[in-house]
Each structure stands twice: as structure tokens, then as C-alpha cells.
Amino acid sequence: MVEKTAPAIELINVSRRFLSPTGKSLTAIRDFTMTVERGEFVAVVGPTGCGKSTTLNLVTGLASPSAGEVRVMGAPVKGIDPRIGFVFQTDALFPWRTVIENVMAGPLFRGKPKAEAQASARDWLARVGLARFEQHYPHQLSGGMRKRVALAQTFINGPEILLMDEPFSALDVQTRVLMHEELLRLWSEAKASVVFVTHDLEEAIALADKVYVLTAGPATVKSVYTIELPRPRVVADIRYDQSFIDYSRTIWADLKEEVETSYARAAA
Amino acid sequence: MTDATINISTATFKPGTSDAEIEAAAAKAAVNRRRTVLFWRLGILIVFLGSWELAGRMGWIDPFFYAMPSTIAGRLYEWMTEGTSEGPLWYHLFVTMEESVLGFVTGSVAGIIIGVALGRNRMAADIFSIYIKLINSIPRVVLAPIFIMILGLGLASKVALAFVMVFFVVFHNAFQGVREADRAMIANARILGASDWQLTRSVIVPSAMSWIFASLHVSFGFAIIGAIVGEFVGSRYGIGLLINIAKGSFDAAGMYAAIVIVMVVALGAEYLMTLAENRLAKWRPQPLHETQ
Numbered sequence: 001m002v003e004k005t006a007p008a009i010e011l012i013n014v015s016r017r018f019l020s021p022t023g024k025s026l027t028a029i030r031d032f033t034m035t036v037e038r039g040e041f042v043a044v045v046g047p048t049g050c051g052k053s054t055t056l057n058l059v060t061g062l063a064s065p066s067a068g069e070v071r072v073m074g075a076p077v078k079g080i081d082p083r084i085g086f087v088f089q090t091d092a093l094f095p096w097r098t099v100i101e102n103v104m105a106g107p108l109f110r111g112k113p114k115a116e117a118q119a120s121a122r123d124w125l126a127r128v129g130l131a132r133f134e135q136h137y138p139h140q141l142s143g144g145m146r147k148r149v150a151l152a153q154t155f156i157n158g159p160e161i162l163l164m165d166e167p168f169s170a171l172d173v174q175t176r177v178l179m180h181e182e183l184l185r186l187w188s189e190a191k192a193s194v195v196f197v198t199h200d201l202e203e204a205i206a207l208a209d210k211v212y213v214l215t216a217g218p219a220t221v222k223s224v225y226t227i228e229l230p231r232p233r234v235v236a237d238i239r240y241d242q243s244f245i246d247y248s249r250t251i252w253a254d255l256k257e258e259v260e261t262s263y264a265r266a267a268a
Numbered sequence: 269m270t271d272a273t274i275n276i277s278t279a280t281f282k283p284g285t286s287d288a289e290i291e292a293a294a295a296k297a298a299v300n301r302r303r304t305v306l307f308w309r310l311g312i313l314i315v316f317l318g319s320w321e322l323a324g325r326m327g328w329i330d331p332f333f334y335a336m337p338s339t340i341a342g343r344l345y346e347w348m349t350e351g352t353s354e355g356p357l358w359y360h361l362f363v364t365m366e367e368s369v370l371g372f373v374t375g376s377v378a379g380i381i382i383g384v385a386l387g388r389n390r391m392a393a394d395i396f397s398i399y400i401k402l403i404n405s406i407p408r409v410v411l412a413p414i415f416i417m418i419l420g421l422g423l424a425s426k427v428a429l430a431f432v433m434v435f436f437v438v439f440h441n442a443f444q445g446v447r448e449a450d451r452a453m454i455a456n457a458r459i460l461g462a463s464d465w466q467l468t469r470s471v472i473v474p475s476a477m478s479w480i481f482a483s484l485h486v487s488f489g490f491a492i493i494g495a496i497v498g499e500f501v502g503s504r505y506g507i508g509l510l511i512n513i514a515k516g517s518f519d520a521a522g523m524y525a526a527i528v529i530v531m532v533v534a535l536g537a538e539y540l541m542t543l544a545e546n547r548l549a550k551w552r553p554q555p556l557h558e559t560q
């Protein structure tokens with residue numbers, strides 16, 4: 001019973017310090033508290049370098065906190081959790097594998113038989129509209145197509161928690177809107193809990209149930225906004241909605257202060 | 269041979285030119301380019317050999333030391349048809365190749381395995397790096413008499429010498445290749461569920477492969493050098509022995525003939541290596557001049 005109701009992700013007073021090569025310590029996040037419910041779509045915005053990627057790494061288990069506690073599905077994080085999927089900001093496909101071999105990687109690593117992995121990879125490639133590109137290599141695809149391969153590669157493992165670190169920031173505006181639609185569709189089918197890091201406030205509002213605004217580094221949660229726009233949302237049109245514009249204005253006023261502090265600090 | 273010339277096509281076409289015409293023009297340009305390359309390659313060779321021959325015949329250089337292309341060709345012909353004073357040429361060539369190939373294969377396999385292992389293990393790398401630097405600083409040639417003393421005049425000493433020639437080059441590149449493997453790619457594989465061994469096998473090694481191949485290209489040549497130096501210092505068969513005997517009898521043509529044989533073999537090996545690499549690396553973007 002307790003297991004069922006436990007939130008997908010809990011960060012409780014988490015801090016993370018890095019030691020620089022000279023031995024000085026740098027605090028990347030401090031007293032960070034955040035809860036992501038099951039099936040919830042959370043967006044995180046904050047000034048550059050404030051500690052967003054660091055926060056996601058703590059959830060994956062690739063890094064551990066210096067203080068505080070990180071819990072996933074009600075249990076403390078120990079090592080890499082197979083229920084977590086991660087979409088990277090940079091290209092992280094394997095360039096020596098074809099598209100289908102890239103998508104099959106997860107199931108094969110997890111010991112699924114080859115035929116099963118292949119069938120399921122075909123299915124996912126069809127869902128992201130790349131059935132015809134199975135045998136291509138990543139360098140033969142456009143940036144948007146590569147991102148779709150990355151989505152299929154992550155979704156094929158059926159993650160219950162999906163972490164995305166500025167996944168679409170390298171794409172042009174039109175492709176990005178298409179990817180938003182695709183992501184929302186996949187998310188509503190998969191019922192995963194999502195943490196979506198971005199520096200684009202409009203992207204955050206259009207996609208998420210909740211938007212977390214972080215302070216300039218070391219990051220803590222400055223404020224949380226609940227976005228009550230109806231679903232299903234049409235990302236291409238929603239930005240003209242009056243309530244969308246109101247959300248943008250309010251949250252931007254909040255975020256702007258942090259961005260300015262961050263710039264002032266970098267310049268000093 | 270691949271040449272890295274980047275040939276940006278500057279041809280401009282009138283509006284309304286069909287794709288077929290553009291493709292035909294591109295194909296023609298490619299053929300022309302290949303012809304030009306071949307022409308100059310052959311031209312340079314002919315001029316070089318011609319002036320050598322001429323200088324020898326006119327007495328500008330002393331054929332006793334420098335030989336002449338015609339006497340070298342004569343000696344090669346004689347070796348091929350009648351054999352050398354030490355037995356058939358083919359047998360000597362076979363012995364040298366056997367030593368080089370064995371040294372190359374064992375040296376590169378060991379170099380890859382140890383390079384990857386140390387590349388993956390920081391602590392081991394820190395401990396062993398000093399010894400590897402120490403051993404690497406020994407000039408390989410002084411190892412020849414040592415190996416021959418320990419391992420005898422036969423195959424083993426030459427293989428050992430070819431091995432040390434190859435090992436350090438391949439090791440160094442494999443190690444570096446592992447260290448340069450993309451961090452995001454590694455994190456991605458681990459989150460997708462790769463165990464340590466799967467990570468090494470299907471992410472680290474493939475991503476280090478272009479580094480490793482770069483070293484394999486040069487190291488077959490090094491393996492031949494190792495084998496020949498070993499034979500030169502002490503052996504009963506091999507191309508190195510032929511050079512040694514030719515030196516002893518002041519037979520300049522014989523020395524150059526042996527060098528020509530080594531050059532041809534090394535060129536052939538380099539060609540095979542390029543073929544193998546192209547097959548393995550079909551995932552890489554084509555070089556610019558091949559896509560036009």
C-alpha cells in the first residue's frame with residue numbers, strides 16, 4: 001500500500017558539492033526539495049549553470065548527493081535504476097550502429113532475446129515515424145530524426161520515470177514543436193513520470209503539469225507553478241491561449257531575477 | 269591508397285541542366301581526376317628511375333655503391349628464377365612474412381587488450397604507466413641481440429622483436445581511444461542497462477576502433493622492420509639475411525633488390541589494411557571527395 005502511493009521521485013534537502021582540481025569545494029545544489037508524483041510531467045527551468053543537470057544525475061544514480069536523500073518510487077537510490085530512462089542534451093546515439101541496432105541496444109543489454117528486441121525496435125521505429133530508416137547510420141539522419149531515434153531508444157525500455165535534459169534545445173523551432181507533440185503522445189500512452197529540464201520557459205509551460213523555477217547557482221527551488229491548461233494540448237496553438245500568456249508573464253518575472261543575478265555574477 | 273585531398277567541385281551548371289547531365293559530368297570529373305593522379309605517380313617513378321639509370325651509366329654516381337635500376341631488376345629476376353645463394357627467394361620471403369605476421373598479430377592483440385584494460389582502470393593505469401614508459405624508452409634495435417641470445421637464431425627471436433615494435437604503438441592508441449570515448453555515450457549505455465563488460469565490448473572498444481586502426485596501419489610496417497632487423501643481426505633465413513649477405517659481398521644490387529621486395533610487401537599489407545578498415549567502418553561519414 002505504501003509502495004503504491006509513494007511518489008515517483010523525491011529529493012529531500014539534497015546538496016551536491018564538487019571538489020575542484022585545486023581542492024576547493026563548489027556547491028552546485030543546496031537544500032533542494034522536490035516531489036514528482038506518478039504520471040506527473042514536471043518541467044524545471046533555471047539560469048544556465050545553476051545545477052539542473054546535476055539534479056538529474058542524482059536521480060539516475062550516476063552521481064550521489066553530498067547530503068540529503070534521493071528516493072525513487074519510495075526507495076533510496078542505489079546505483080542505476082532500470083526503471084529510469086534518460087534523454088540527453090547532446091547526441092548520445094552509437095554512431096557505429098544502425099538506427100535499429102541503436103534502438104535494440106537497451107533490450108539487448110537487459111538480456112532480452114534478439115528476435116524479441118528486434119520486433120519491439122521495429123514497433124518503436126514505426127511509432128516515431130522512422131520505419132524506412134532502420135538500416136541507416138546516425139550520420140545519415142537529420143538532427144530531428146536522430147532525436148526521434150533517441151526517444152525510441154529510451155521508450156523501448158518502458159521507463160516508469162523519464163528524465164530529459166534540454167532534449168530539444170539543438171533543434172529548430174518547427175521540428176521542436178513536432179517533437180513536443182510526439183513526446184506528449186508517447187507520454188500519455190506510457191503514463192510515465194517526467195522531469196523535463198529546459199531553458200525555454202514557453203516549452204516548459206506548454207508541456208508540463210508543474211513548472212519548477214530554480215535560483216541562480218547553487219540551485220534551490222525558488223517557486224513552483226501548477227499549470228492548469230487542459231489536456232490533450234496542441235503545442236503549436238497553445239502559445240496564443242490567454243491563460244498561457246498569463247502564465248508566461250508571471251513565471252518569467254520570477255525567472256528573470258535569477259537570470260540577472262546569474263549574469264551579474266558571471267560578469268563580476 | 270586514400271588521399272585526403274578535399275576537392276570541392278566548382279563546376280556551375282546552367283539552369284535547366286538535368287540530374288543525369290550533372291551526374292555524368294561528376295563521373296567524368298572523377299575519372300579525369302584518377303587519371304591525373306595515376307599519370308603523375310607513374311611519371312615521377314619513371315623520371316626517378318630513369319635519372320638513376322642515366323647517372324649510373326654516365327658515371328656521375330658510382331654503380332658499385334648505388335647500383336642501377338637495371339642491375340637491381342636483373343638481380344630480382346635472377347633471385348626469382350634461379351634462387352639466391354642461400355636457397356629459393358620465396359622461402360626467405362615466407363620466413364620474413366611469417367615472423368612479421370605473427371609479431372603483428374600477437375603484438376596488436378596484446379596492445380589492444382592491455383590498452384583497453386588500463387584505459388578502463390584508472391588505478392592500474394597510474395601504477396603501470398611508469399613501467400610502460402621505461403620499457404618504451406629502450407631503442408628496439410638493442411633488443412635484437414638480446415632476444416637472439418635468449419631465444420636463438422630461429423623464429424621466436426624475430427617474432428619477439430616484431431611484437432615489441434607493434435605492441436607499444438597499438439597499446440598507446442587503444443589506451444588513448446578508450447580515454448577519449450564520449451562521456452554522454454557511456455552514460456547513455458549505462459542507463460540503457462549495460463553491464464561493465466557490455467559497456468566495454470559494445471561502446472568503449474568500438475569507439476576506440478578508429479584510434480586502434482590508425483595504429484594498425486603503421487604497425488605492420490613496424491613488424492616487418494622488427495623481423496628484418498632481427499634477421500640482419502642473426503638468422504639462417506629471411507630477407508634480412510639476404511641484405512646482410514649482400515652487404516658482406518659488396519653486392520649493392522642485392523641490397524636494393526631486397527629493399528624493393530620489402531617495399532612491395534609493405535604496400536600490399538597497407539592496401540589490405542585499408543580494405544579491412546573500410547569494411548569495418550562503413551558507419552562513418554564518407555570523406556568529402558567521395559560523396560560528390
Ligand SMILES: Nc1ncnc2c1ncn2[C@@H]1O[C@H](COP(=O)(O)OP(=O)(O)OP(=O)(O)O)[C@@H](O)[C@H]1O
Pocket residue numbers: 018019020026027028046047048049050051052053054055199217
Ligand atoms: N563534474 C563536475 N566537477 C566540478 N564541477 C561541476 C561538475 N559538474 C558540474 N559542475 C558545476 O556545477 C554547476 C552546475 O552544473 P550543471 O551542469 O548542473 O548546470 P546546468 O544547470 O545543467 O547548466 P546548463 O543549463 O548550462 O546545462 C556548474 O557551476 C558547474 O561548473
Ligand SMILES: [Mg+2]
Pocket residue numbers: 052053054165
Ligand atoms: Mg545542463
